[in-house]
Amino acid sequence: MRVLIVHNHYQIRGGEDAVVEHEAAALAEAGCTVETLAFHNDDIRTPIDRLRTAFEAPHAPRGIARVVEAVRRFRPDVVHAHNTFPLISPAVHGAVRALGPVTVQTLHNFRLACAGAMLMRDGAPCETCLTGSSYAAVRHGCYRGSRLGTLAVARMIDRHRRTGTWTRDVDAFVALTEFARGRFVAAGLPAHRIFVKPNGLPDPGQPDAGPRDGILFAGRLSPEKGVEILKQAAARLAAPVDVAGEGPLRERLEGAPGLTLLGALPRGAMRTRIGRAAALVVPSLWYEGLPMVVAEAFAAGTPVIASRIGALAHLVEDGVTGLLVAPGDPAALAEAIERLRGRPEEARRMGAAARAAYLRDWTEEATTAALLTIYRKALAARQRDRRVSA
Numbered sequence: 001m002r003v004l005i006v007h008n009h010y011q012i013r014g015g016e017d018a019v020v021e022h023e024a025a026a027l028a029e030a031g032c033t034v035e036t037l038a039f040h041n042d043d044i045r046t047p048i049d050r051l052r053t054a055f056e057a058p059h060a061p062r063g064i065a066r067v068v069e070a071v072r073r074f075r076p077d078v079v080h081a082h083n084t085f086p087l088i089s090p091a092v093h094g095a096v097r098a099l100g101p102v103t104v105q106t107l108h109n110f111r112l113a114c115a116g117a118m119l120m121r122d123g124a125p126c127e128t129c130l131t132g133s134s135y136a137a138v139r140h141g142c143y144r145g146s147r148l149g150t151l152a153v154a155r156m157i158d159r160h161r162r163t164g165t166w167t168r169d170v171d172a173f174v175a176l177t178e179f180a181r182g183r184f185v186a187a188g189l190p191a192h193r194i195f196v197k198p199n200g201l202p203d204p205g206q207p208d209a210g211p212r213d214g215i216l217f218a219g220r221l222s223p224e225k226g227v228e229i230l231k232q233a234a235a236r237l238a239a240p241v242d243v244a245g246e247g248p249l250r251e252r253l254e255g256a257p258g259l260t261l262l263g264a265l266p267r268g269a270m271r272t273r274i275g276r277a278a279a280l281v282v283p284s285l286w287y288e289g290l291p292m293v294v295a296e297a298f299a300a301g302t303p304v305i306a307s308r309i310g311a312l313a314h315l316v317e318d319g320v321t322g323l324l325v326a327p328g329d330p331a332a333l334a335e336a337i338e339r340l341r342g343r344p345e346e347a348r349r350m351g352a353a354a355r356a357a358y359l360r361d362w363t364e365e366a367t368t369a370a371l372l373t374i375y376r377k378a379l380a381a382r383q384r385d386r387r388v389s390a
Helices: 017-028 047-056 061-074 092-101 136-140 147-163 178-186 227-234 269-276 291-301 329-342 344-360 363-390
Strands: 004-007 033-040 077-082 100-107 172-175 194-196 215-218 240-246 259-263 278-283 304-308 321-324
Touching: 004 017, 004 061, 017 033, 017 291, 033 061, 047 147, 077 092, 077 136, 077 363, 092 100, 100 363, 136 147, 172 178, 172 304, 178 194, 178 321, 194 215, 194 363, 215 269, 215 329, 227 240, 227 259, 227 329, 240 269, 269 291, 278 291, 278 329, 291 304, 291 344, 304 329, 321 329, 329 344
Parallel strands: 004 033, 004 077, 077 100, 100 172, 172 194, 215 240, 215 278, 240 259, 278 304, 304 321
Antiparallel strands: none
């Protein structure tokens, strides 16, 4: 099977970028011929670049032309898109489908229905645009606090809803969790084309049996990740929480009691930290897609303390693979942290259960097999459609 992966990288490297790299390597290892066509937001340098990108966002003709050229040269069976915003646009699916290949879209976030991509506003979940007008977001400046920028994104969302991009031009969607699948069905995507497949992670090996110490937060330092709640919780703790990552809220966390800022760690150092921690904390305020840091913690046999919200409430089994707390509640978060820090045997039992969950659901072998099954189903459905139309 020949697979062309299409992905628009963000300016700050994130989990999606790592997933794309891992998935491409895993598909190649499984015997596919894989090519990745990458776009980078670093190419948007000047105010004129930003204005042009915003205007072209609904269709992005330059980006689509690059994809079409790659399809004609590489002749893939499947074109698998990850992030298409803003340099490619969802219109790529129609252009590719017209050339013959099957089209697949991984739904890493909620951008196809929400200008802010997170179904979140004012620090809480918001589903106003999920079934309503995408232009409702403009009043609130849901895209980076800019009404003009939000208008550009809302225009893109509205256009592809009205023209039927999602119901006509995509052969298969990959949702990361059952929770996310339900939200996309509510947004109007065809339920029979949405398949649930978590992101895979190479097995780091059997966890270290030695003693564990410390609580770790690992992720982007931004409002939706709940770092302000963590800051308030940390002030109540007897020992500090290690914070690995960078982001716009770093300055507000500098010098906060109970937090030790580590900055952005190299991948190997991050893996080591996760494997040595008594628990990983994920105090998110938004639904999350599938935070890979949870998979990494489970693979390392590290329990997770997470907000009881969206996908996290299903990924972490309360009292089994970690603890769930009410989102936005620093007192509850502090209590959960102290519980696992003070009860190492309980934390170790939860870590063992987390490792078992990883081996069951998130190994690279299992998720790659699931993805290949999705590809085959999409190819078979396309062949049936061709026979019917003939």
